[in-house]
Amino acid sequence: MVMKKITSPFNITLQHESIDSQITAALERLGESLRILLSTEAREHGLSPIQAQVIIFLQSHSREKNTLSYLAKEFSLTKATLSDVIKILVEKDLVQKKERPSDARSQVLALTPAGKKIASSCGQFANPLLLPVSHLNQQQKLTLKHSLFTLIHSLYQQRIITIQRMCYTCIHFSPATPFPFCNLLKIDLTEEKLRLDCSEHEENKERKV
Amino acid sequence: MVMKKITSPFNITLQHESIDSQITAALERLGESLRILLSTEAREHGLSPIQAQVIIFLQSHSREKNTLSYLAKEFSLTKATLSDVIKILVEKDLVQKKERPSDARSQVLALTPAGKKIASSCGQFANPLLLPVSHLNQQQKLTLKHSLFTLIHSLYQQRIITIQRMCYTCIHFSPATPFPFCNLLKIDLTEEKLRLDCSEHEENKERKV
């Protein structure tokens, strides 16, 4: 993180950036790019970025859990903000609210047929990272996945991310017996099988370090 | 990228996410977290996120090139948007505009003493990624750096990123003779030395693939 300045024999200031800060800078850069891309693509579909995010999320996570409050946590926004967004999506007939018998205060959010249609065309969002990622070799991919998962887990432990659904933080996860194991699916969680976003995830609130 | 759905012996739907899409999802997740973090931290310093980004950028890139237009490209915003942001920063006496003798239309942006002061306290932005990154082993770091640089370079080639300052896209960069080499600094660009953001960078507009 320290920035050393060295004068080279050619009288040019050499910045020596540590590899750690180069990595964090690269992650920031990629994140920024993806965000700009999302907003551009969303606009082409007549959606705002957050509207698109909600629709894509509902498409890939269809289930009872999807309430307004849950989405607010997912996106780190207030309920008021999400309420506005959902209201517009309901007016556009892309999302519908269904009563939840178990709790009269809350409603389950789901895509309407029109919403599903848009979602699947948004799902085609030509993610410009997929091609270059696919060109990495298998070893690089595994290392990359492992490193990124570690970083996300660390943000979760630092309480910066409040919601996620990765194996490390699931009540069904056994750390090492002798390998990480999923007690629900009864499978060894090799590097390949570890999930970032499991539909069966149930949070283990302990957040052991 | 294909999402296979398999019914497990336990009647639980197994999603098989490809490692490629897990990686892109993880990158999106990290990017989103960093953005939220920036906005939180900026607010604590009485700045908006974009104001903070501008100040941090000016701190680490003090030079003639820093015009309003350059920053607009850097952040993928319009000149109108940047003009507003800069106006406010000038009113707050954090940024100053200096005349540029070579071109009377444009002005060079630089931090005022007050701006530098804020910048260095913002520079302390406890980046929550630095600690977990530092705990990766050297081999993981090198692979991570290499992969992330490759991805950024690919976004540049796809014209999604319009400005950057990494070795691959610099006129002083020789790809392999037999190793990548910087013709300006006269050094071999080993993985360790490759830069993401070099102050001597001059764009090679060819964008060879």
Added chain:
DNA sequence: AAATATAGTTAGGAATCCTAACTATATTTG
């Protein structure tokens, strides 16, 4: 010298996202 390009500003407006105050239902507790 005229046409075109570039740097930057201004005005007006849509969208994002917040806080605070509120209603209604659930849950906990004395």
Added chain:
DNA sequence: CAAATATAGTTAGGATTCCTAACTATATTT
């Protein structure tokens, strides 16, 4: 069981972000 507290969600009002379009002024090209 009634009162206190917590949770789901809405509404109103406002600050900020960020855009397009129209504009001025200076540079560059033809």
